[in-house]
Amino acid sequence: MNENFEDQNEVMDIVRRFERMLANNEPVFFDLADFENIIDHYTTNTQYEQALRACEAAIAQYPFSTELLIDRSQVLAxxxxxxxxxxxxxxxxQLDPDNPDVAVTRGIIATQKGEFSEAVAYFQQAAERAPDRDDIYFNLGLAYQSWQKFKSAAKFYKQSLRLNPDNEVAVQELLYCLEVSERLEKNLEFFRRFTDEDPYSVIAWYNLGQAYFRTGKYAEAEAAFEYAILIDAEFYEAHSFLASTYVSQEKYREAILEFHLSYEPGTPTSEALCNIGECYEKLAEWDQARKNYQKAIDLDQTMDEAWFGIGVVLNAQERWFEAIHFFRKATELYDESPEYWLALAAAEYQLGNVISAIEAYDKATQVAPDNKDAWLNWSIILYEQGNFDGAIDLMTNAMEIQPGEAELHYRLCAYLLAAGRYREAYQNLENALVLDFDKHRLLFEYFPELESQRALARLIDQYRK
Structure with a gap:
């Protein structure tokens, strides 16, 4: 079920016709290939309930099609x-014991159940029966990837792509596996080979661009995406990636132009508008930034990044009261972002809403316990309130989670000094100096009054290289 269909628009027309017929309770008649396309569309978008409905409708029309029965089994898995x-x-x-798809489907079921060695054995069996099928190697890659064996996964994704270079999902998974196993740089040649073999393949240049982009080779990525666009000016994803490449190089004006080319004329996407808003935000052009973020929200009310973006713009203009509304909305839509909670906490604190600020910092540390800024900023509030013991407890908690973070040790040292607990303070200072001597300057940046403490200066001198 991993076919690649040349014309996505044609497939979407068929899917829409299928959905209309279901909605109107009309009899549903399609040829077998159309049903395969409909089922594939739904599974690719993880809409399994709809995929199953399509299977049932198809089997009612073609009860003896083993392909459809196999599709149904895979969707159920x-x-x-x-x-x-x-x-x-x-x-x-029972009907068709030698069909390689029987082994493939057993492999998919085993992968879904987390029985990876069984899954691999089934897929190998299928590959022996049908050695030229890219989807079998793709599934082998997925099984190994789910098993956290990224090297083996990469090997089979490559095999899949040699047979079908246009499988975009295989490219994404391969890039991910190479990145996770820190082998992407060494494998750039694999992607380059496709452009050498077919210099007019838009997909080959696009994939090469993504590989360069992920390794931080932005000039090379830029060139590759530009080649893809030269071959096909309406390859919108290539425009989008070229824009992102510009953003990574802080070329925001160029990025804005490319994001405008990343959708069909007259049909901007919420994502493109949000990205354009962010570019204007980076250029500190607040009105344009806000306008584009708002357009993104008008298209998609659930776009948390755009709500957050407007908050950032208002925050930069010191309009904290208004910013809070947008930050809150962003956290309601996506409460797993420490960045959203930190921004909300800082804006609340600017308005003197100490309790709300503390609640937001608390939430940020729950979502991302290893985000040191959340702990540090929260502790500053307690310190400024004169609650030295609270600030000390907070830093102690943070250090248990991130014992190697020198900044936390320095901050704890300052709070202990403020509380008059000198012996503990000097112990923590020693730990901090051993972890990262240079960061001792932070101590005096936050608490300039400490510079005059002789005992402190003497201790720091002992650790000076």
Whole structure:
């Protein structure tokens, strides 16, 4: 079910027609290839409930199609209905025991259940029966990736791409596996080879651009995306990636132009508008930034990044009261972002809403316990309130989570000194100096009054290289 369809628009038309017929309770008639396209569309977008409905409609029309029965089994597996999936594929195996898709489907069920060695064995069996099928190697890659064996996963994704260089999902998974195993730099040649073999392949240049982009080779990425666009000016994803490449190099004006080319004329996407808003924000052109963020929200009310963006713009203009509304909305839409909670906490504190600020910092540390800024900023509030013991407890908690973070040790030292707990303070200072001597300057940046403490200066001198 991992076919690549040349014309996405054609597939979308078929999907829309299918959905209209279902909605109007009309009889549903499509040829077998159309049903395959519909099912594939839904599974690619992880819409398994709809995929199953499409399977049922298709099987009602073509009850003897083993392909559809296999599709149904795979969809059931993806939905987590393993016993129904296994039952379905065993029925197919009775009818057609040598069909490689029987082994593929058993492999998919095993992968979904986390039985990775069994999955690999099934896929290998399928590959022996059908050595030229890219989807089998792709599934092998997925099984190894789920098993956290990224080197093996990369090997099979490559095999899949040699057979079908246009499988965009395989490219993304391969890039991910190479990145995680820190081997992307060494594998750039693999992506370059496709452009050498077919210099007019838009996909080959696009994939090469992504590989360069991920390794931080922005000039090379830029050139690759430009080649892709030269071959096909309406390759919108290439425009989008070229824009992101400009953003990474802080070329915001160029990025804005490219983001405007990253969608069909007259049909901007919320994502593109949000990105344009962010570029204007980086250029400190607040009105344009806010305008584009607002347009993104008008298209998609659930776009948390755009709500957050407007908050950032208002915050930069010191309009904290208004900013809070937008930061809150961003956290409601996506409460797993420490950045959103930190921004909300800082804006609340600017308005003197100490309790709300503390609540937001608390939430930030729950979402991202290893975000040191959340702990440091929260502790400053307690310190400024004269609650030295509270600030000390907070830093002690943070250090348990991140014992190697020197800044936390220095800050704890300052709070202990403020509380008059000198012996503990000097102990923590020693730890901090051993971890990162140069960061001792932070101590005096935050607390200039400490510069006059002779005992402190003497201790620091002892650790000076």
């Amino acid at each position: 993806m939905k987590g209905e393993y016993s129904a999936a296994a039952q379905q594929i065993e029925d197919v195996a």
